[in-house]
Amino acid sequence: xxxxxxxxxxYYIHKKLGARLIEFxxxxxxxxxxxxxxxxxxxxxxxxxxxxSHMGEIEIRGPESLSLIQQLxxxxxxxLVDGQVLYTPMCTETGGIVDDLLIYRFAADRYMLxxxxxxxxxxxxxxxxxxxxxxxxxxxxxxTALIALQGRNxxxxxxTVTDVDLTAINYYRFTVGEVAGIPxxxxxxxxxxxxxxxxxxxxxxxxxxxxxxxxxxxxxxGKPVGLGARDTLRLEARLCLYGNDIDETKTPLEAGxxxxxxxxxxxxxxxxxxxxxDSEGVKRRLMGFRMLDRSIARSQHTIYRKDRCxxxxxxxxxxxxxxxxxxxxxxxxxxxxxxxxxEIEIRGKRHPAKVVRTPFYHASA
Amino acid sequence: MFPENxxxxxxxxxxxxxxxxxxxxxxxxxxxEIQDVVYVELPEVGTSLEQHTPFGVIESVKAAFDLYAPVxxxxxxxxxxxxxxxxxxxxxxxxxxxxxxxxxNDPSELEELMSAAEYQTMIEAEENE
Numbered sequence: 001x002x003x004x005x006x007x008x009x010x011y012y013i014h015k016k017l018g019a020r021l022i023e024f025x026x027x028x029x030x031x032x033x034x035x036x037x038x039x040x041x042x043x044x045x046x047x048x049x050x051x052x053s054h055m056g057e058i059e060i061r062g063p064e065s066l067s068l069i070q071q072l073x074x075x076x077x078x079x080l081v082d083g084q085v086l087y088t089p090m091c092t093e094t095g096g097i098v099d100d101l102l103i104y105r106f107a108a109d110r111y112m113l114x115x116x117x118x119x120x121x122x123x124x125x126x127x128x129x130x131x132x133x134x135x136x137x138x139x140x141x142x143x144t145a146l147i148a149l150q151g152r153n154x155x156x157x158x159x160t161v162t163d164v165d166l167t168a169i170n171y172y173r174f175t176v177g178e179v180a181g182i183p184x185x186x187x188x189x190x191x192x193x194x195x196x197x198x199x200x201x202x203x204x205x206x207x208x209x210x211x212x213x214x215x216x217x218x219x220x221x222g223k224p225v226g227l228g229a230r231d232t233l234r235l236e237a238r239l240c241l242y243g244n245d246i247d248e249t250k251t252p253l254e255a256g257x258x259x260x261x262x263x264x265x266x267x268x269x270x271x272x273x274x275x276x277x278d279s280e281g282v283k284r285r286l287m288g289f290r291m292l293d294r295s296i297a298r299s300q301h302t303i304y305r306k307d308r309c310x311x312x313x314x315x316x317x318x319x320x321x322x323x324x325x326x327x328x329x330x331x332x333x334x335x336x337x338x339x340x341x342x343e344i345e346i347r348g349k350r351h352p353a354k355v356v357r358t359p360f361y362h363a364s365a
Numbered sequence: 366m367f368p369e370n371x372x373x374x375x376x377x378x379x380x381x382x383x384x385x386x387x388x389x390x391x392x393x394x395x396x397x398e399i400q401d402v403v404y405v406e407l408p409e410v411g412t413s414l415e416q417h418t419p420f421g422v423i424e425s426v427k428a429a430f431d432l433y434a435p436v437x438x439x440x441x442x443x444x445x446x447x448x449x450x451x452x453x454x455x456x457x458x459x460x461x462x463x464x465x466x467x468x469x470n471d472p473s474e475l476e477e478l479m480s481a482a483e484y485q486t487m488i489e490a491e492e493n494e
Contacts, residue, residue: 036426037401228427294448296404296424318403318426325404347406347422347429 008053009145009206017224024227025118027054032226039229040320043192044363047151048225049217052198053206056120056141058113064133065109071130071269073103074252076262080105085172085189088260089252090126091270095277096248097255099123100240102189104174112140112185116242130269145206149213150196150233152363153220158197160216162186166197180212191230193237194363235326236319236361238288244299245286245314245328253277254330255286256358284311285336288358289344291325295351297344303329304343304350310335313344319360326360327353366485367392368459372435372475373484374417379459380435382475387436390463391423391454394488399425402454407443407464414438414467416474421464423454432464436474442466 005028014021019030030051032039042048060069069077075088084105090098099119104112115123120141127137149158159166164177164186174187182205190196201209214224231241238256240246246255253261253274261274291297297316302309316327327344335342338357343350371379377395381388396402404424414420414434421432443465447453454462469475479487 031427032400035401037403232426294404295406296429298429320426 006054008051009203010051010053010147010210013207013210014051014224019224019226022227025054025116027117029054030224030226032228033224036226036228036232037318037320039223039225040232042223043151043194043225043229043233044321044361045152047149047153047157047217047220047222048192048229049210049214049222050148050150050225050230051210052146052148053144053203054117055146056113056115056117056123056139057144057146057200058115058120058124058127059136059138059140060111060113060127061109061136061138062134063109064135065111067133068127068131068135069103069111069113070265071267072127074261074268074270074274075103076265077103077105077111078265082107083173083175085174085187087172089246089255089257090123091252091268091274092248093270093273095251095253095270095273097242097246097250097252098126098248100242100246100257104185104187114146118243143203145201145203145209146198147201147206147210147213148190148196148198149217150190150192150194150225151222152194153222154194154196157216157220157222158213160219161212169197180209182209182212184209191237191239192233193239193359193361194233231315232317232320235315235317235328236321236359238328238358238360240286240328241315250286250330251277251282254282254284282333284330284332286314286328287331287336287355288360289327289329289342289353290319290356290360291327291344292352292354294325295344295346296325297327297346297351297353302345303331304345305335305341310342321361326356331355367394367481369481371459371481372478373481374433374435374478375487376431376433378433378435380475380478381459381463382469382472385469385472386441387438387467387469387475388463389420389432389435389465389467390458391432392484393458396455396458396462399423399430400455401426402451405447405451405454405464407447408440410440410443412440414440416477434467435478436467436469437471438467438469440465441468 073088185200406422419431
């Protein structure tokens, strides 16, 4: 009955490092190596290395590639230059989020979409179904390994294994060059709220790239980091997790992603619904909260305001950098104000919390 | 590997008897599996507990786990230090990480629990699965 879990090219490396492995989106992935808190704090204070090879990579090529992508994305891909990356949701006709993704522009007729692991098949179907213009679409997910290096010491660490001048790569830019002698897409992106790079290579070179970068990381006491800390890091930085904070029942406007909706770029799927919602005003907003006692809110816990059920938690966890417990939840607009008091029901008891400004955590310069 | 003077539950709590009083915590195996204990929810003093029913919750960064009472009786003391320092459960699971002190109703309930050797055998069987 249970489907065979997929493994990344680095599976045996994780085993050897003593990682604890869990199922995530159909993949057998490292959730932690040392401890989630230790790994989290290592990324905040030093540098951490992540295997993200489960993520999906889809290439779209040909003269019609831009017109297809502009239909799919809510953000304006036409503004990209070669070597630039864009974050965007991809929406349904009603404005619900099919997935959130990164779009890499290699050339005016060649793009790479990086999508969530659990959505690869769904996204491919969605893209193919809307490809009336006949762009060339190729799923490169299985042939691609993705290794991330995140944390304030990323630059000095990664620079020891590449001749590419990393300081020349600005935020949300990428270049193609060699890292440890391996052809690599070097992208200054990440999901932790820290400076970092994401490195895409052919799957067969994944282990060699990991070993080289791991050695450089280990040399300055950096550590491998699993999905457990990746989740607490992204939550502190208030980055949405697909399936928790956003899905097809939520729109980018409700999720606080209005900046990713380019209403003026021309037609795209979901535009009319989003224009309508924007002019009427959203009824709920994804807000950050912190617990006012030591209890920990978790996904799906119910939220109350004066005996009225007003929503549920979409993400909740301890914030290791802040030493208190935080979460995200969709709240009715009248409550989605900084300092608004709410209560979260945890195991039958209500615990006080308040709406706070996000991101919860800011990287210090 | 596990202290000989304690009794153990399948759900990994330990019980240490002194007269009609029993101290309760979780085993070293349990804390290493849970890792990073960030919160321990304990009952109020005076609460009466029933053997094998939940008396509290222990939480890691990712999840919450129920704690089960090894004996029936009344909670006479709780480890208040765990509120500020839940990591004591990781650091010293048999000492600073104790959770509740129960006055037993029926000391014979302890006989149902596992010895250190039996608990060790159970863990090994679980790990070989």
